[in-house]
Amino acid sequence: MTNVHPEQIATGSTVDADEVAFFAGIADSWWDPKGPFKPLHQLNPTRLAYIRQEVCRHFDLKDTLRPYETLRFLDIGCGGGLLSEPLKRLGADLVSVDASEKNIKVASLHAEQSGLDIDYRNTTAEALADAGETFDVIVNMEVIEHVADVSAYLEACRKLLKPGGIMLLSTINRTSKAYLFAIIGAEVILRWLPRGAHDWNKFLTPKELSDALEAASFTPSAPTGFSFNPLGGRWSLSDRDVAVNYAMSAAG
Ligand SMILES: C[S@@+](CC[C@H](N)C(=O)[O-])C[C@H]1O[C@@H](n2cnc3c(N)ncnc32)[C@H](O)[C@@H]1O
Numbered sequence: 001m002t003n004v005h006p007e008q009i010a011t012g013s014t015v016d017a018d019e020v021a022f023f024a025g026i027a028d029s030w031w032d033p034k035g036p037f038k039p040l041h042q043l044n045p046t047r048l049a050y051i052r053q054e055v056c057r058h059f060d061l062k063d064t065l066r067p068y069e070t071l072r073f074l075d076i077g078c079g080g081g082l083l084s085e086p087l088k089r090l091g092a093d094l095v096s097v098d099a100s101e102k103n104i105k106v107a108s109l110h111a112e113q114s115g116l117d118i119d120y121r122n123t124t125a126e127a128l129a130d131a132g133e134t135f136d137v138i139v140n141m142e143v144i145e146h147v148a149d150v151s152a153y154l155e156a157c158r159k160l161l162k163p164g165g166i167m168l169l170s171t172i173n174r175t176s177k178a179y180l181f182a183i184i185g186a187e188v189i190l191r192w193l194p195r196g197a198h199d200w201n202k203f204l205t206p207k208e209l210s211d212a213l214e215a216a217s218f219t220p221s222a223p224t225g226f227s228f229n230p231l232g233g234r235w236s237l238s239d240r241d242v243a244v245n246y247a248m249s250a251a252g
C-alpha cells in the first residue's frame with residue numbers, strides 16, 4: 001500500500017484509509033487507458049449503457065442526446081471521473097465525490113482540460129448525507145468492495161437518495177471464477193491492476209448485496225452481469241453471467 005499524508009483522506013465510518021491511500025497512490029494514472037485503471041476504461045461503455053438503460057426506464061425518459069438534463073446525479077467514489085465526464089456530457093446536474101483529495105485534484109484538472117464544469121468534492125457519503133444533500137440518481141460503481149462498513153455506507157446512500165430516486169451499483173461477485181479472473185488474471189497474470197487492488201473477502205455476492213440494500217430500505221433489482229468475452233476482448237450486459245462483474249439497481 002502506498003502511503004499518503006492522512007490529511008489527504010476524508011475520514012468517516014465508511015472510509016478504509018488503506019484502500020483510499022491505495023487509489024491516491026496511483027491517481028496520476030486514472031486517465032491512462034493502458035495503465036492500472038485499464039479494466040475500468042474497457043468497462044466504461046457497458047457501465048454507461050447500464051446506467052442509461054436503468055435511468056431512462058426508471059424515470060420514463062426519452063433516450064435523447066442529453067437524457068439526464070432534468071436529474072440531479074451523485075457519482076460517489078468517483079475516482080478520476082471516468083464516469084462523471086460522460087454523465088455530465090449527457091446532461092446530468094452532477095456532484096462527484098471521493099474520499100481521496102488526490103483523486104479529486106486529478107479529476108478536476110482533467111475535467112477542466114475537457115471543458116467540463118463538474119462539482120468535484122473531497123468528502124464521503126456520510127458527510128454529504130449529514131449536510132442534507134439529496135439526489136435523483138446515485139452512481140455507485142466499483143466502490144462498495146472498498147469501503148470499511150457496507151451497512152453504514154448504504155445507510156448514508158439511502159439518506160442521499162430522494163424519494164422515487166434510483167441508485168446504480170456495480171461490484172465483483174465472491175466466486176472462485178472472480179478469484180481467478182479479477183485477482184489472479186487481472187493482477188498477477190495480465191497485470192492490468194496493481195497487486196492488492198482487490199481483497200476477495202470483501203467481494204459481495206448478488207444475494208448479499210441485495211440483502212444489504214433491503215436492510216438499508218432500498219428496493220433492489222435482480223443483478224445484471226458485466227460479461228467479458230476474451231475472444232473479442234469486449235464487455236457486454238448479460239442476464240445470466242453474474243459470476244464476476246455485475247450491477248444492480250436500487251430504488252429508493
Ligand atoms: C475502484 S475506484 C472506482 C472509481 C469510479 N467509481 C469508477 O468506477 O471509475 C474506488 C474509489 O472509491 C473511493 N472510495 C473508497 N471508499 C470511499 C468512501 N467511503 N467514500 C468515498 N469514496 C470512497 C476510492 O478513493 C476510489 O477512488
Ligand SMILES: [Mg+2]
Binds near residue numbers: 145197198
Ligand atoms: Mg474495485
